[in-house]
Amino acid sequence: MIDLGYALSRRFPDPPQTDYRTADVRALRHDLFCGDVYLAEGERELSTRWGWVPVLDFAWALCAVVEELDRDPRGSRAARPQYAEFDFTESTDRLRFVRRFGHVDVTADWAEDEPPLTVHFAELRREARDFLHDLVADLTDMHDGLDANPAVWELLARYPRV
Template identity: 80%
Template sequence: MIDLGYALSRRFPDPPQTDYRTADVYTLRHDLFCGDVYLAEGDRELSTAWGWVPVLDFAWALCDITEQLDRDPMGSRAARPQRAELDFTQSTERLRFERRFGWVDITADWLEDEPPLSVRHSDLRREARDFLHDVLADLVDMHDGLADNPAVWNLRARFPRV
């Protein structure tokens, strides 16, 4: 079972003057809600410890990646690898995803000697969407006006829970 989680940073708080109701997509994805994220399966974990990862952007990008990895018409029968990367914008570090058949291997640039974390694509897709909705629910509870932001409405509609 895949476990996705996050912790918001106290070192990089959101600007106090932020109007979450009208924040644009760029601001929501890159300038707010910084912290750390992790992806675990069993006793293996890929995690950041930098404190500045935009958590909403990570959840959003992970949902995008699961869809990108599912573009081959052969789906889980496709033998040709399908690849995607999640780029952490403030550094050169990346998470790399490679899908072959129904499995996705995930590697982290900052953990070069570690073997890939292997998960079923369908599980990753479901857990990524659940994670996105859980993150949004937490952020909406913490920040007045965020639930009224049109970008949040669109995001929830684009990636419904599976």
Template identity: 80%
Template sequence: MIDLGYALSRRFPDPPQTDYRQADVRALRHDLFCGDVYIAEGERELSTAWGWVPVLDFAWALCDIVERLDQDPMGSRASRPQRAELDFTQSTERLRFTRRFGWVEITADWAEDESALTVPHAELRREARDFLHDVVADLADMHDGVSDNPVIWNLMARFPRV
């Protein structure tokens, strides 16, 4: 079972004057809601400990990546590996995703000693979308106006829960 989670940072708070209703894509993806994230499968975990990872951007990018890994017309029968990377923009670190058949291997540059997390693609899709919706719900509870932002509306419509 895949577990996705996050913790917002107290060291990098959002500016107090932020109007979340009007925040643009850049602000939502790169400037707000910083913290740490993790992906776990069973006892194994890939997590950041930097405090500055944009949590909403991570959830958004993960949903994009899962869809990109599903572009081969053969779907889960495709033997050719399909690859994608999630680049952490404030560093050189990356999460790498490789799909073969119906399975996705996830590795992290900062945890090269660790073996890859191997998860079913369909489960990763479901969990990534659930994670996105949970993050947005949490942010909407914490900050007035997040749920009124048209960018958030479009994001939620693009990646509905599975």
């Protein structure tokens, strides 16, 4: 079972004057909601401990990564591996994803000596979208007006729960 999670940082709070109703995509993806994220499967975990990762951007990009891994029309029958990466904005570190048949190997630059975390593709797709929707629900509970932001509406419509 895949577990995706986050913790917001107290060291990098959102600017107090932020109007979440009108925040643009750049602010939503890069300037707001900083913290740490993790991806776990069983006893194994890949997590950041930097405190500055934009967690909404991570959820948003993870959904895009999953879609990129599914670009071959043969899906899980494709013999050729599918590759995708997530680049952390303020770092040279990346998460790398390799899909082979119905499984995805996930590796992190900061954990090079660790074996890949292997997850089922369908489960990764479902959990990534659930994580996005749950995160947005949490953030809208904490930040007035975020649920009225058109960019957030578009994001949730683009990646509906599976």
